[in-house]
Amino acid sequence: MDVAMLSIIRRWHFRDHVPLREIARRLGVSRNTVRRYIRSEAIVPVYPERHSPSKLDGHATRLADWLRIEARRPRKQRRTLKQIHADLVSLGFSGSYDRVAAFARRWRQEQYEQTKTTGRGTFVPLRFAEGEAFQFDWSEDWAVINGERTKLQVAHLKLSHSRAFFLRAYLLQTHEMLFDAHYHAFMAWGGIPRRGIYDNMKTAVDRVGRGKEREVNIRFSAMVSHYLFDAEF
Structure with missing residues (x-):
């Protein structure tokens, strides 16, 4: 849990009134995690200084690069997550497909939050609603x-x-x-x-x-x- 994700949780819960189950589904985390941070009223996550080894260590950067490349390709030419998982395995990754899928969900959510658009282009609005x-x-x-x-x-x-x-x-x-x-x-x-x-x-x-x-x-x-x-x- 980082500051950006905690900020998303707080906005969706306190401002947009999104249910805990839906927040957990969108972010790919457990409801208990969402509930814990909301009840704590923290605006910055607090956690012990430790790093649990993950099978994705050493592959996360490559996986993020691949996801970025695939997102730019025409839909019919993109590799599926199963193909990406198989390619990672060929490079020495020993983790499961589910771990790759969870990473991909988080990565896509972060991209969505950064671009604030689900369409194929962006635009600059010339008019704004009150309080927007x-x-x-x-x-x-x-x-x-x-x-x-x-x-x-x-x-x-x-x-x-x-x-x-x-x-x-x-x-x-x-x-x-x-x-x-x-x-x-x-x-x-x-x-x-x-x-x-x-x-x-x-x-x-x-x-x-x-x-x-x-x-x-x-x-x-x-x-x-x-x-x-x-x-x-």
Whole structure:
């Protein structure tokens, strides 16, 4: 269980009211696991620092690469999971087909969460429903404070439907300032939109991958999990 998956569980349960059984089915985990994390009210998973050896160790990267390649091929030309399992076995994998299938389910769910689309293409909406989304960005400005010209980091939060905006200035762009700006904006608006739209700022994204792949910062993910909105980049 990682921060991203816990955030998905919290959104589906508290915001969308998806039943525990359905959450467990979608994510390929047990209902007890889902129930435990919901009852704990944790926004960041807590678990002992240990790693249980898995037969997929040493094959997970190759398997993820194969799934990515197959997803780009025409449907009739794709290998089935049974064929992929057989190919892994030929390379020394000794695990079962079920283990490969479970890995594939998790991988597809992660891809779906990243792309937020089940169609063959993506689009940028020009209209937004009330409360659907907000946008966040930083800018720099200057002010005279105690007679001294001082550079400020200004947090901009804007509602995508009404274009109502909220500004708050800081001396630095840190996680504490990022969290503070969101808190005061949500308090001023009297609610939290379903989606937040960001650029690849360092306080949110540790690494930009290919396409829409992002390695999201764990502290930023904890904030998203706490407020129950979807973050898009």
